[in-house]
Amino acid sequence: MDTDRLIRSLAADHESRTRPLAATLAPALLVALLVSLTMLLATVGLRKDLMVAMRNPLFDLKFVVTLSLALPALAISLHLSRPEASLKGWAGWLLLPVVILALAIPAEMMMMPQRPPMMTRLMGRSAMLCLTAIPLLSLPLLAAALIVLRQGAPARPALAGAVAGLLSAGLAATIYAAHCIDDSPLFVATWYTLATALVTAIGALAGARLLKY
Amino acid sequence: MRGRDDEWTDLMRSANAGDGVAYHRLLKSVTPVLRAGARRGLARAGQPPDQAEDIVQDILLAVHLKRQTWDADAPFAPWLFAIARNKLIDALRRRGRRVFVNIDDFAEVLPGEPPAETLAPGEVADHLAGLPQRQREVLQSIAVDSDSIKATAAKLSMTEGAVRVALHRGLASLAAKLRA
Numbered sequence: 001m002d003t004d005r006l007i008r009s010l011a012a013d014h015e016s017r018t019r020p021l022a023a024t025l026a027p028a029l030l031v032a033l034l035v036s037l038t039m040l041l042a043t044v045g046l047r048k049d050l051m052v053a054m055r056n057p058l059f060d061l062k063f064v065v066t067l068s069l070a071l072p073a074l075a076i077s078l079h080l081s082r083p084e085a086s087l088k089g090w091a092g093w094l095l096l097p098v099v100i101l102a103l104a105i106p107a108e109m110m111m112m113p114q115r116p117p118m119m120t121r122l123m124g125r126s127a128m129l130c131l132t133a134i135p136l137l138s139l140p141l142l143a144a145a146l147i148v149l150r151q152g153a154p155a156r157p158a159l160a161g162a163v164a165g166l167l168s169a170g171l172a173a174t175i176y177a178a179h180c181i182d183d184s185p186l187f188v189a190t191w192y193t194l195a196t197a198l199v200t201a202i203g204a205l206a207g208a209r210l211l212k213y
Numbered sequence: 214m215r216g217r218d219d220e221w222t223d224l225m226r227s228a229n230a231g232d233g234v235a236y237h238r239l240l241k242s243v244t245p246v247l248r249a250g251a252r253r254g255l256a257r258a259g260q261p262p263d264q265a266e267d268i269v270q271d272i273l274l275a276v277h278l279k280r281q282t283w284d285a286d287a288p289f290a291p292w293l294f295a296i297a298r299n300k301l302i303d304a305l306r307r308r309g310r311r312v313f314v315n316i317d318d319f320a321e322v323l324p325g326e327p328p329a330e331t332l333a334p335g336e337v338a339d340h341l342a343g344l345p346q347r348q349r350e351v352l353q354s355i356a357v358d359s360d361s362i363k364a365t366a367a368k369l370s371m372t373e374g375a376v377r378v379a380l381h382r383g384l385a386s387l388a389a390k391l392r393a
């Protein structure tokens with residue numbers, strides 16, 4: 001087929017317009033969030049002392065940290081779906097949860113003079129569950145994100161996939177935090193971060209294959 | 214190149230507003246620039262220019278299928294050239310070349326450069342044969358016989374909606390086959 005003919009068929013197809021990615025990604029992630037939430041409720045459930053825990057600022061802080069990862073990662077995922085986009089000017093937002101945790105760790109020491117020793121808080125009581133649950137809960141979210149982002153045209157598919165991994169780990173961790181019995185920022189900084197790194201790596205590997213256009 | 218870039222941006226905005234003629238003119242207008250860029254890139258990689266047309270068609274398909282990622286408030290040319298570079302790099306990589314794509318292969322137009330002649334493309338034609346029958350028939354009718362969607366629908370006893378769907382699917386699977 002020569003190029004003039006190809007152009008003719010492209011022009012004939014000009015009415016086939018897909019919606020902007022943001023308009024598709026939001027509902028897809030909402031559905032995936034419900035799936036992940038159902039997974040949590042059907043297995044380990046919410047934390048037994050949820051009502052009491054909510055009055056503990058360190059418990060609430062976990063949601064701030066996970067959302068401070070998920071929301072910038074969502075915006076960056078959409079940005080990176082454009083062919084001419086790069087991380088330049090955006091990467092700093094990904095440090096937001098790191099900064100919050102770096103402030104929260106000394107804050108915990110000042111707030112709680114009667115705290116358990118550092119290693120006890122860091123190791124917590126549920127590290128293995130955290131390492132398993134967050135990646136598992138993130139799978140529906142990562143799948144939804146990648147399916148939608150396939151409509152995009154990222155310059156670096158592995159990078160776009162990695163950021164989609166951050167986004168899904170952030171949302172999955174937000175759900176898991178409602179079960180997690182460890183509230184110390186030291187625990188979050190260690191185990192949530194490891195779980196997130198795992199999901200990010202999966203996202204990068206999947207993205208390199210699936211997001212190439 | 215200010216004038217040309219502005220013209221492209223205007224055409225793409227009209228196309229997004231539903232103007233099919235503007236869209237056709239835009240694709241016609243970018244093609245020689247893409248062709249010259251593809252040849253320049255191939256030459257720089259020490260490759261013969263005979264794959265240039267395949268690369269051009271690959272770029273055009275991607276432009277078409279990914280056009281919702283263009284931000285209507287941004288100029289069109291940087292978006293176009295980003296796709297073009299991506300596709301050129303891809304083509305060189307698939308042929309096992311060490312990839313060095315100059316950022317300006319597409320953006321710059323050398324003064325006095327003769328327009329590159331069109332070479333016969335092979336890849337799209339090869340993949341066309343492998344499409345499902347309906348998609349192939351619709352593409353043949355519209356691309357080769359230059360029939361309208363309406364005429365194609367009448368000829369193949371399909372609804373116009375079904376023709377549109379088959380056309381779009383056919384173009385999307387051509388792009389997917391080129392990527393594989």
